[in-house]
Amino acid sequence: MALEGKQILITSGGTVERWDQVRGHTNLAKGTIGCYLAEQALARGADVTYLHGYFARVPERHHRLRVQPFEGVADLREKIRRLLETEPVRAVIMAAAVSDWVVEKIVDQEGRIVDRLGKIPSDQPPVVHFRKADKIITAIKKWKSDLVLVGFKLEHTADEEYLLARANERMTSWQADVVVANASSSLHSEETLHYIVSRSGDVRTYTDKRETAKGLLEMLERLL
Numbered sequence: 001m002a003l004e005g006k007q008i009l010i011t012s013g014g015t016v017e018r019w020d021q022v023r024g025h026t027n028l029a030k031g032t033i034g035c036y037l038a039e040q041a042l043a044r045g046a047d048v049t050y051l052h053g054y055f056a057r058v059p060e061r062h063h064r065l066r067v068q069p070f071e072g073v074a075d076l077r078e079k080i081r082r083l084l085e086t087e088p089v090r091a092v093i094m095a096a097a098v099s100d101w102v103v104e105k106i107v108d109q110e111g112r113i114v115d116r117l118g119k120i121p122s123d124q125p126p127v128v129h130f131r132k133a134d135k136i137i138t139a140i141k142k143w144k145s146d147l148v149l150v151g152f153k154l155e156h157t158a159d160e161e162y163l164l165a166r167a168n169e170r171m172t173s174w175q176a177d178v179v180v181a182n183a184s185s186s187l188h189s190e191e192t193l194h195y196i197v198s199r200s201g202d203v204r205t206y207t208d209k210r211e212t213a214k215g216l217l218e219m220l221e222r223l224l
Helices: 034-042 072-085 137-143 160-174 184-186 209-223
Strands: 007-012 047-052 063-069 089-094 101-107 127-132 148-155 179-185 194-198 204-208
Touching: 007 034, 007 072, 034 047, 034 209, 063 089, 072 089, 072 137, 089 137, 089 209, 137 148, 137 160, 148 160, 148 184, 148 209, 160 179, 160 194, 179 184, 179 209, 194 209, 204 209
Parallel strands: 007 047, 007 089, 047 063, 089 148, 148 179
Antiparallel strands: 101 127, 179 194, 194 204
């Protein structure tokens, strides 16, 4: 098997940013393609660490599969950093839908800071202040420069030219080796276009998530 003995880290599903101990904001990512990617990697002999969000699909148990949940952006970032600094990870596939915004503070209607340790009172709506979340993917090659990095770029449109342009932009800013570009409609359907773009300029198009996962792992075999 082409990936036998090689350790691959896959992130899947969405982050959850807590507002208090019972509420928070997330996204609609279900971890479907992340689950398929893990299954494909295992079938090719890889050792897989699968970091998954609260609502994400999880692959069936396997002796070469390690599963760890994550919560918010900070938690996911720390788990990835620790794994890359302590283990021989050969490739990272960042399929998780990571929040663009994290909570900076929450205040009441009079502007007073709200205690978030319990449950925010529901008598009046709170005012949530956000700040831009740090991009985890831009730090990965700084933590470990000799791995293969795969990123996903979800966009509002299915326009092919736009998606390919954005994939190439992110290839540079993320220092990624491969970028998978797709439209936001993919969150709601198995059958949706995905474009796999490699640093060499190779572009492959797939029409559903299973085939995308298969095609991506075939590409990863050659890069590793």
